[in-house]
Amino acid sequence: MPLSHAPIAVVFGTRPEAIKLAPVVLALRTAALPHVVVTTGQHREMVSDVLNVFGIAPDADLGLMRDGQTLDYLLGNALERIGEALDTFKPRSVVVQGDTTSMLGATLAAFHRRIPVAHVEAGLRSHDLSLPFPEEMNRRAAAVMMRWHFAPTAHAAENLRAEGARGEIHVVGNTVVDAVNWVANHDRPSDSPALAFVGESPYLLATAHRRESWDGGIARIATALREVLRERQDHRLLFVVHPNPAARAPVDTFLGGHDRAMIVDALPYPDFLHFLRGARLVISDSGGVQEEGPTLGVPVLVTRKVTERSEGVDAGAVRVIGTDEAVVRDAVLELLDDPDGLRAMAAAGAGLYGDGHSAARIVQRLGEG
Helix, strand or coil: CCHHHCCEEEEECCHHHHHHHHHHHHHHHHCCCCEEEEECCCCHHHHHHHHHHHCCCCCEECCCCCCCCCHHHHHHHHHHHHHHHHHHHCCCEEEEECCCHHHHHHHHHHHHCCCCEEEECCCCCCCCCCCCCCHHHHHHHHHCCCCEEEECCHHHHHHHHHCCCCCEEEECCCHHHHHHHHHHHHCCCCCCHHHHHHCCCCEEEEEECCHHHCCCHHHHHHHHHHHHHHHCCCCEEEEEECCCHHHHHHHHHHHCCCCCEEEECCCCHHHHHHHHHHCCEEEECCHHHHHHHHHHCCCEEECCCCCCCHHHHHHCCEEECCCCHHHHHHHHHHHHCCHHHHHHHHHHCCCCCCCCCHHHHHHHHHHHC
């Protein structure tokens, strides 16, 4: 097959990857560049929900997920199965995103076949291999194999240059802004029960899933938010939980049954953005929420020790507060009592992650070969 006719393979496995790579797939479609979409099947239902929103159907679903899978199993199986898919489709290049184990597996599989790889959202660094775990190692290990580093910000690009990264480094913005804008223009939230729960009340939005918080961090966050509800009788809490039992169980334990707390499974992406946009503030350990919140003008309190998205902190749109129960409680209450502070944080993130045309820039460069 002539190289010009070979497809570009877009490979991902998790919901955050799907959200941030969907705009790239749409841009490939617009540019009429041959492409294939390969999903690992890790978060099959959640990924399918995202792809349905964007009108994308995968060309291959590798079905990697199994109950109780270890990181070793996932990486090894991803490497083998993604490699088989690359042998089938014979792509001219591979596009991956972020810092997941499936991203590392796809990058290694492509490297073994001497297929050039493009990394979307390249250059994020916490400079601590244990935070987040294993994502910091994944993205640093993958960086040495990349042909194209598509950095979301100038700071991320500087991280790559400081490491002496080989390959082309391009600052293109973050494709999450493309996704948020696309949803705002094409989709509307469903008739979620959470709409009636929230009603006209002021509310907080929370998520928690990081592996490093499974040993008590999520329990402390949930307990702190229960205390916030006790202090703020007029507020409600919408807590969106991760399907992993280790992440969900503490939330059920400490907030289940509370009359002003609603625990919901992962929401359709348009629904999640709707509730994010309407929240007074969001408490989260999610990387994507650290970008979506500032993009939508919502203050974000990050329940992690460090963040690889320091741009939000520097701009004043995001605060890192950790998982200590008293610190989380006091940080939320302090901000709720500071309308000027809330407004300043809401305004600080405007334009922080780009103009919503990141995917087009990425595809233009990939089309040039």
